[in-house]
Amino acid sequence: MNLTPKSDLKTGDSPVFDSMEVFGVKVPKYRRHKENYARVILNGREIHLGVYGSPESRAAYERAVAEWLQTGRKTPRPKRLATAKRERDELGLDGVLTITELAVKYFEFAQTYYLKNGEPTSEVAGIRIALRDLRKLYGETPIDEFGPTAFKTLRAEMIRRDLARTSINKQTRRLTRMFRWGVAEGIVKPEILTGLEAVPGLKAGRSQARETERVRPVCEAHIEALRPLISTVVMAMIDVQLLTGMRPGEVVRLRTVDLDRTGPIWEYRPEFHKTIHHGKERVVYFGPLAQKVLTPWLRPDKPNAPIYSPVESERIRHEAMRVERKSKVQPSQLTRAKASPTRQPGAAYDEDSYRRAIKRACDDAGIKPWNPNQLRHLAATNIRREFGIEVARAVLGHSTVDMTEIYAEMDATKARDAMAKSG
Numbered sequence: 001m002n003l004t005p006k007s008d009l010k011t012g013d014s015p016v017f018d019s020m021e022v023f024g025v026k027v028p029k030y031r032r033h034k035e036n037y038a039r040v041i042l043n044g045r046e047i048h049l050g051v052y053g054s055p056e057s058r059a060a061y062e063r064a065v066a067e068w069l070q071t072g073r074k075t076p077r078p079k080r081l082a083t084a085k086r087e088r089d090e091l092g093l094d095g096v097l098t099i100t101e102l103a104v105k106y107f108e109f110a111q112t113y114y115l116k117n118g119e120p121t122s123e124v125a126g127i128r129i130a131l132r133d134l135r136k137l138y139g140e141t142p143i144d145e146f147g148p149t150a151f152k153t154l155r156a157e158m159i160r161r162d163l164a165r166t167s168i169n170k171q172t173r174r175l176t177r178m179f180r181w182g183v184a185e186g187i188v189k190p191e192i193l194t195g196l197e198a199v200p201g202l203k204a205g206r207s208q209a210r211e212t213e214r215v216r217p218v219c220e221a222h223i224e225a226l227r228p229l230i231s232t233v234v235m236a237m238i239d240v241q242l243l244t245g246m247r248p249g250e251v252v253r254l255r256t257v258d259l260d261r262t263g264p265i266w267e268y269r270p271e272f273h274k275t276i277h278h279g280k281e282r283v284v285y286f287g288p289l290a291q292k293v294l295t296p297w298l299r300p301d302k303p304n305a306p307i308y309s310p311v312e313s314e315r316i317r318h319e320a321m322r323v324e325r326k327s328k329v330q331p332s333q334l335t336r337a338k339a340s341p342t343r344q345p346g347a348a349y350d351e352d353s354y355r356r357a358i359k360r361a362c363d364d365a366g367i368k369p370w371n372p373n374q375l376r377h378l379a380a381t382n383i384r385r386e387f388g389i390e391v392a393r394a395v396l397g398h399s400t401v402d403m404t405e406i407y408a409e410m411d412a413t414k415a416r417d418a419m420a421k422s423g
Helices: 055-070 081-091 099-113 122-138 148-160 165-184 190-197 220-226 232-244 248-252 288-297 310-324 351-365 373-387 389-396 401-407 412-422
Strands: 031-033 037-042 045-051 266-268 284-286
Touching: 037 055, 045 055, 055 122, 055 148, 099 122, 099 165, 122 148, 122 165, 148 165, 148 190, 165 190, 220 232, 220 351, 232 248, 232 284, 232 288, 232 310, 232 351, 232 373, 248 351, 248 373, 266 288, 284 288, 373 389
Parallel strands: none
Antiparallel strands: 031 037, 037 045, 266 284
16 A cells, blocks of 8 residues: 555554563653653653653653663653754744654655656655664654664664664664755754764664675575576576676566667666666676577567567466377367456566566475575676676676676685695
8 A cells, every 4th residue: 555655654663662671671660640640760860752542651750760770760851842943043943843754754755766767766655664673763753852872772672673784784874864854954953963873873783783695606506406496487587686686676677679689798777776876777687598588579560569578477387288188179178268367477577576587496496585685696697706706796787896896706725726725
């Protein structure tokens, strides 16, 4: 369901602290004060939270306890609303806005800015999640009260929820971008942004955040294990990606019209690619082997259509079933197509459907699922082993060798040979 920014960013999430113990520390309870008000007592100081049982009071409780834990169980005094308003008036900024109001404004901007081919990119979904997490704790907080302590409190809550360190850093960078945008729009004080930028990202091995496994090249035996189980269309995508080092998104969007076949080495210039917003051109090269794999799938009759199509995959599968059939085909079975099928194969694969097709085949083969990105890693490793890191960088389309190092595994065989002679 597509939601508007305001409805998508509504509050009312369940409380963060479901029990009375967090990180092994007992925390004060959410309590009723008199008849209709909520409160929490921290270090002997009573903090009023709003109407008892309301989502706003629950969010205020979560925020108060989270900051209390983050600051070593201290209770900093919040800035009075009148003081914040006076300071903003002196700077010529808009009236006192809350985090929610800033988030809604920024999300509206993000939906029009992060576009590719007229469609929102995955960055919009990432921003939506980051803003949701932010508003769980600080939705009703005035912008001017959100500083480094609040930022680290939010990050600590992400750690408590067992998010990976790299994911946490990515989400906090998105939130920093929001505040930078707010400064440019005259909504946020520059010193607020300065304080947030001073908070360093989480370092590997130096935080409680969960570490993820590094993406490794897929084993070539696991690729071959899929060959008799997966559709010929998806297998052709796997082969061509492995031979060229393309990204999964470049494979699924490959069209005949995008190929320059005038020279001995074909060139593919994707209409849309990962770094197009940086003004960079992406060129994928097809050598003789890649050309041989690709040629049967070219569509000169439909040059603007994706080369690899789920519709074609289904057609080939049905033909194979008919060939393998041993009994005579009855007239009523000449077509098994439903009159009004609820699901039909799409005209083109996307990255998710490509990944799911590989996962299903891995499950059928009884091997650990791998994803298309690991093919790019394997291609980088093979190219680096034979031609060196600079050639691998050029083939993969990286701006720096450092990025290629992430994709290309070191050649352990050469290291072992060297140590056998000198070690």
